[in-house]
Amino acid sequence: MKTLSSSPWIGPVLALAGGAILAFGLPVLVGDQAYLLRLATQLALLVTLAIAWNLVGGFTGYPSFATAAFFGLGAYAIAVAQQAGWPAWSGFLLAAVLSALLAAPFGFAILRLRGHYFAIASLMLVTILKEVTTGWSDLTGGGMGINLPGAGGNPTAIATVALETMVILAAAALALSMIVAKGRLGFGLACIRMNETAAMGAGIDAPRLKTIAFTLSAAICGLAGATYARWIGYIDPSDVYDVMWSVRPIIAALIGGVGTVFGPVVGSIVYIAFEELMWRNLLTFGTGALGVLIALLVLLLPAGIIPGILRRRAS
Amino acid sequence: MTGLTINGVTAGYGDVTVLQDVSFNVAAPGITAVIGSNGAGKTTLLRALSGLIRPNAGRIALGGAELAGQAPDAFVATGIAHVPEGRRLFAGMTVEDNLMMGAFSRRLPASALREELDAVYALFPRLAERRKQDAVSMSGGEQQMCAIGRGLMAKPKVMLIDELSLGLAPVAVDVLVDALTRLAADGLGLLVVEQDVAVAFDLASQIVVLDRGRVTRTGPSASVAADPAVRAAYLGEA
Numbered sequence: 001m002k003t004l005s006s007s008p009w010i011g012p013v014l015a016l017a018g019g020a021i022l023a024f025g026l027p028v029l030v031g032d033q034a035y036l037l038r039l040a041t042q043l044a045l046l047v048t049l050a051i052a053w054n055l056v057g058g059f060t061g062y063p064s065f066a067t068a069a070f071f072g073l074g075a076y077a078i079a080v081a082q083q084a085g086w087p088a089w090s091g092f093l094l095a096a097v098l099s100a101l102l103a104a105p106f107g108f109a110i111l112r113l114r115g116h117y118f119a120i121a122s123l124m125l126v127t128i129l130k131e132v133t134t135g136w137s138d139l140t141g142g143g144m145g146i147n148l149p150g151a152g153g154n155p156t157a158i159a160t161v162a163l164e165t166m167v168i169l170a171a172a173a174l175a176l177s178m179i180v181a182k183g184r185l186g187f188g189l190a191c192i193r194m195n196e197t198a199a200m201g202a203g204i205d206a207p208r209l210k211t212i213a214f215t216l217s218a219a220i221c222g223l224a225g226a227t228y229a230r231w232i233g234y235i236d237p238s239d240v241y242d243v244m245w246s247v248r249p250i251i252a253a254l255i256g257g258v259g260t261v262f263g264p265v266v267g268s269i270v271y272i273a274f275e276e277l278m279w280r281n282l283l284t285f286g287t288g289a290l291g292v293l294i295a296l297l298v299l300l301l302p303a304g305i306i307p308g309i310l311r312r313r314a315s
Numbered sequence: 316m317t318g319l320t321i322n323g324v325t326a327g328y329g330d331v332t333v334l335q336d337v338s339f340n341v342a343a344p345g346i347t348a349v350i351g352s353n354g355a356g357k358t359t360l361l362r363a364l365s366g367l368i369r370p371n372a373g374r375i376a377l378g379g380a381e382l383a384g385q386a387p388d389a390f391v392a393t394g395i396a397h398v399p400e401g402r403r404l405f406a407g408m409t410v411e412d413n414l415m416m417g418a419f420s421r422r423l424p425a426s427a428l429r430e431e432l433d434a435v436y437a438l439f440p441r442l443a444e445r446r447k448q449d450a451v452s453m454s455g456g457e458q459q460m461c462a463i464g465r466g467l468m469a470k471p472k473v474m475l476i477d478e479l480s481l482g483l484a485p486v487a488v489d490v491l492v493d494a495l496t497r498l499a500a501d502g503l504g505l506l507v508v509e510q511d512v513a514v515a516f517d518l519a520s521q522i523v524v525l526d527r528g529r530v531t532r533t534g535p536s537a538s539v540a541a542d543p544a545v546r547a548a549y550l551g552e553a
Contacts, residue, residue, distance in 0.1 A: 187415075187416065187419070188419060190408070191405055191416055191419075194405045197399070197403070198399060198403035198405070200388070201365055201367060202397075202416055202417050202465060203387070203388050203390075203391030203392065204420065205386065205388040205420070207386075
């Protein structure tokens with residue numbers, strides 16, 4: 001928590017500029033190597049979701065499992081919009097707006113629960129949306145899934161655009177997270193995390209701030225889902241409403257440092273690197289090795305990598 | 316008289332009613348102290364008066380604005396600051412951040428914020444020395460100063476302080492009593508819950524005696540202090 005006078009715009013501008021350079025530089029570097037393109041896109045996706053989760057789970061201290069719900073909703077929003085012949089940008093807009101519109105009242109309702117109760121209530125939304133999507137087959141194609149028209153072109157071109165979009169989205173999410181962390185909203189959320197009763201006693205409108213954080217987070221997840229859907233070209237409910245979309249960002253944030261701005265970024269890099277190494281080398285023990293990694297982290301760096309480094313430097 | 320008017324307030328938690336038909340006034344400026352044994356409902360009273368619990372019945376008004384039933388931030392915006400029992404400072408945040416947080420809902424420009432911080436530091440010079448320190452690493456008395464400072468940053472008309480002296484060194488209590496006396500002289504209304512009846516009589520001009528959720532006596536400090544029944548119950552005199 002820095003004082004309000006230290007210029008708050010340098011970080012976000014750097015993040016956006018860095019994101020733009022990465023977004024258009026990476027495809028040049030990676031070229032048409034499909035594996036690296038896919039890996040970089042996956043990383044940017046995880047970074048985006050982890051940052052989005054961190055707004056609620058980290059800054060505010062409410063462990064949300066609703067990431068997959070808004071991810072799936074965003075994916076379906078753009079898929080349905082594209083089936084109806086809408087241009088791509090309006091599909092993205094729809095994904096963000098629908099996610100936010102759902103998140104605001106739902107968040108307002110469940111953010112009065114705390115701890116495990118909140119986690120379970122947020123998880124419920126994933127199941128509800130999955131059932132609704134499966135049942136509403138006229139619109140969504142039901143369990144058969146849905147194709148995104150226009151995705152049938154050149155696979156390298158699609159992968160390149162997906163990477164560019166995803167990296168820019170990740171950079172925008174990082175910039176937003178920096179602005180929130182340095183601003184009034186982040187200050188209020190930190191107070192809520194530390195002691196909600198005292199925060200309310202001091203005049204912080206906790207229900208409103210928590211709902212804003214939840215809604216921002218949901219809109220980012222919706223955009224990530226939309227980008228994913230255009231990248232993959234075909235979605236079905238069991239894919240985009242998979243609860244792993246909720247769990248992996250949490251693990252990434254835990255690895256890097258919950259409640260820090262860069263923790264979700266560092267954690268996502270470590271997680272993806274580890275996952276790739278394990279899949280390649282320890283196919284039969286991949287999940288087990290991930291468990292060992294998490295256990296080691298809890299023992300050695302309980303607050304995550306970034307707080308761990310900061311503490312070591314301080315002492 | 317401007318101040319806080321409490322009229323027929325009944326409040327509690329779920330089915331348990333703690334406060335029964337509580338009525339009294341808190342003058343602003345002025346210092347009113349609430350005394351009463353454990354479980355009398357003192358903390359519940361302050362929670363109701365800051366909006367943290369909704370009363371089941373009754374009116375709470377500050378200078379004509381009716382507040383009962385509203386959210387806590389409306390109480391703060393209208394001019395009631397609550398300094399909770401046990402201070403409830405934000406750990407891991409500096410003294411200055413804790414103070415600034417008290418002004419959260421006011422959206423002050425940086426220069427005005429600076430001025431008000433300096434006013435708190437002028438009242439409590441110890442806080443100025445420790446402005447960059449983690450708030451909860453300070454002594455209990457310094458933490459209470461910080462909590463009161465945080466309340467002041469909300470620019471209240473009436474400040475509620477729960478358990479002012481509980482667990483504090485006598486020398487710290489003296490500093491706090493001096494500061495509160497000065498604040499009242501400058502126009503602030505104070506409602507102080509105080510375990511130590513001697514401190515309450517010394518500090519306040521008006522006393523409210525709360526017993527099992529009911530107001531059993533109100534009056535000027537001197538007359539309540541002279542009441543044999545009060546002396547027997549709270550000062551252990553036969």
